[in-house]
Amino acid sequence: xxxxxxxxxxxxxxxxxxxxxxxxxxxxxxxxxxDASLQATFNAxxxxxxxxxxxxPGGVEIDFDHRNFNGMAKRTAELIEQGCNTIYEATFIxxxxxxxxxxxxxxxDGWQLFEVKSTASVKDYQILDTSIQWYVVSHHxxxxxxxxxxxDIDYVRKGELDLQKLFHVADITDxxxxxxxxxxxxxxxxxxxxxxxxxxxxxIGDHCLSPFECxxxxxxxxxxxxxxxxxxxxxxxxxxxxxxxxxxxxxxxIPEDYTLTDTQQIQRTVLRSGEPYIDKAVITDFLExxxxxxxxxxxxxxxxxxxxxDGQRPFQNIPFQFSLHIEDRTGRITHHEFLADENSYPVxxxxxxxxxxxxxxxxxxxxxxxxxxxxxRSVASGVSQFQQQLENLKPRFMDLLQPFQKKGYYHPAMHxxxxxxxxxxxxxxxxxxxxxxxxxxxDGSMAMTIYAGLHKIADPxxxxxxxxxxxxxxxxxxxxxxKILQFLRKL
Ligand code: SF4
Numbered sequence: 357x358x359x360x361x362x363x364x365x366x367x368x369x370x371x372x373x374x375x376x377x378x379x380x381x382x383x384x385x386x387x388x389x390x391d392a393s394l395q396a397t398f399n400a401x402x403x404x405x406x407x408x409x410x411x412x413p414g415g416v417e418i419d420f421d422h423r424n425f426n427g428m429a430k431r432t433a434e435l436i437e438q439g440c441n442t443i444y445e446a447t448f449i450x451x452x453x454x455x456x457x458x459x460x461x462x463x464x465d466g467w468q469l470f471e472v473k474s475t476a477s478v479k480d481y482q483i484l485d486t487s488i489q490w491y492v493v494s495h496h497x498x499x500x501x502x503x504x505x506x507x508d509i510d511y512v513r514k515g516e517l518d519l520q521k522l523f524h525v526a527d528i529t530d531x532x533x534x535x536x537x538x539x540x541x542x543x544x545x546x547x548x549x550x551x552x553x554x555x556x557x558x559x560i561g562d563h564c565l566s567p568f569e570c571x572x573x574x575x576x577x578x579x580x581x582x583x584x585x586x587x588x589x590x591x592x593x594x595x596x597x598x599x600x601x602x603x604x605x606x607x608x609x610i611p612e613d614y615t616l617t618d619t620q621q622i623q624r625t626v627l628r629s630g631e632p633y634i635d636k637a638v639i640t641d642f643l644e645x646x647x648x649x650x651x652x653x654x655x656x657x658x659x660x661x662x663x664x665x666d667g668q669r670p671f672q673n674i675p676f677q678f679s680l681h682i683e684d685r686t687g688r689i690t691h692h693e694f695l696a697d698e699n700s701y702p703v704x705x706x707x708x709x710x711x712x713x714x715x716x717x718x719x720x721x722x723x724x725x726x727x728x729x730x731x732x733r734s735v736a737s738g739v740s741q742f743q744q745q746l747e748n749l750k751p752r753f754m755d756l757l758q759p760f761q762k763k764g765y766y767h768p769a770m771h772x773x774x775x776x777x778x779x780x781x782x783x784x785x786x787x788x789x790x791x792x793x794x795x796x797x798x799d800g801s802m803a804m805t806i807y808a809g810l811h812k813i814a815d816p817x818x819x820x821x822x823x824x825x826x827x828x829x830x831x832x833x834x835x836x837x838x839k840i841l842q843f844l845r846k847l
Contacts, residue, residue: 361425362546363454367488368481370546372567375558379572381550386575396805397474404474404661405458408505410519412461412470415442425454432460436497450492453543457489459505466500469493470525474661476509476671478526481567486528487535494536502532507670513663522662522670562593581606583627587772589619607772619763626768638764639844645754649718650841652681652756654833655731656800656826658808665701667738675731676702676807679830680713681838689838695827698810698819707735707742714749723776723837725755756837759844780836783843790836797829 362370370377379386390398409415416435418428428447435443446460446469459470471486473479486502493499508524549556560577564570580586583606585599604610607620608627616624622633656677661670668674676696683689694709696702714720722728729750736746759765760774769782777792777799784790792798797806803826813819 361452361454362543362550364456364485364488367453367543367546368485370549371484371542373558373563373570374546374549375556375576376570376572377546378549378552378556379575382555383575386572388571388574390571393801393805396809399809400661401474404507405472407517407519407662408470408472408523409444409459411505411523411525412442412459415444415459415461416440417444418447418456420445420456425449428456429454433496446493448492448496450495451543452547453488453492455489455492457493460493463500467493467497468501468503469499470503470505472505473507475506478504478506478528479567483528483531484535487532488539490532491536491539500529501527502529503527507661509670511663511670513666513668515666517662561597583607583623583768583771585610587623588616589623589772589774590617591620619766622763622766623772626766630768632765632767633763634847635764636847638762639759639847642754642759642762642764643845645719646721647717647719648683648685649715650683651714651718651720652683652834652837652841653714653720653722653728654679654830654837655728656803656807656830657731658804660808664811668701673731673734674701674703675706675735677803677826677830678706678710679827679834680710681834682715683838691831691834693827693831695823695830698807703735704739704741707739707746711742711745718752719754720749720752721754721756721837721841723755723833724757725753729753756840765844765847776833776836776840779840783840790832790839792829792832795829795832796825803829 366377366380369380409417418431418435421428425447426449428445429449432443432446432448435446441462443460444458446457448455448457457469458472461468461470469486469489471482471489473482475482482504486504490499490502504526505523506526508522511518511521560573560580564573564576570576585591585596585604585607588596588607599605599610599614606627607624610616610624626633655675657673657675659671659673663670663672676698678694680692681689682692692713694706694713696705720728732746732749736743739746757774757776760770760779767779767782769785770778773779780790780792788794797803806822807826810819810822813822
């Protein structure tokens, strides 16, 4: 077999798409760099991996050296030879395939490998991931068990972290063993692909999105038009691919006799005409239900695999920030905001500040209100002191998304999306005050990532600067709602 090193992650890449594997070797410059959220997910995974080592204390870690994998494998072999029973990042190579095992442990039953994942359950790709490890390690050692160590979402932190309860060890030996016979042929194909000069002739398809969104999609999808059939509102993916593969690539090209929903027909109509679609009756009906004072409300939440605070569960959605614009009957608008201390469990302070700032009556307007209502419900169940007051807020919510979803207004520049990040620039394309792209925090997942890491930043000035950016971002979310409602009123 040719001696091109295929790591565990390249093997998974190759299973998803041979072209992705080829591009990785031959056109790495076309690969999209991981964004801050993805990077944070990697970092969280590393932290969880280190924490899980505590389940098997007293082991020896193989120091990572990307220039000397052979040295890492040699050190692993030496430790095994010396009788070491637990090795972290144990390194093995077989036929040019390199694997680093999170935890290799020798129990009374024999050698076992443990793959640590910061997920709430075992995923299919993790079984594939572990199967290639088994293939390589079992060439060097007799293995008796393979397991995925993942987060147990039922764990609630009380005092010190309890690793036995935080982690769940899922034995996947019976899933990994049947895959072993396929691996040599899969690897042979991958070696053939990467050593070939020509790019494999593989079209885009479902495989570009599953199990992960491919980081070469900007390259492979570059000829897909901006208003492609993939932007059709709530059309299932099979139908989208059918249209695309039949040569109907853009929404405007869809024939008249093709069955579309009302919203999809509106998408086609506005793309052909270039004019927005307006149904004033839907908008008027929505506006007439609003009651003053109107509270424009937006929450930001974070979640993390390892709870830091008492009472916190893994991956629990925890509100840490809100922005609130209040408009009274005269049109006067005031702004209020809250951003929690990153070093304490924020839920009580969040609830207290919210109830202090919200008017006692009138409409509470949110964008996609199911999220905000869900957070109010979960905060109410966790803070008994404010439970009733929070429960009383729920009937006052109205959703500013509704007039758009109910086909009151659709603009071609919304590209099939009713997210506020799509609607705002479509309605106010040249307003620098309403441009998320000019901010250092540009979306909710970025806010979540940044806040979750804020407590680790030692420099107070840097921390303050990040807190200021979070405030600016969240304020724009509710200012956007104010402007969008003004826009609807003018219509
Ligand atoms: S974008 Fe799709 S076709 Fe292109 S390399 Fe990735 S998975 Fe393969």
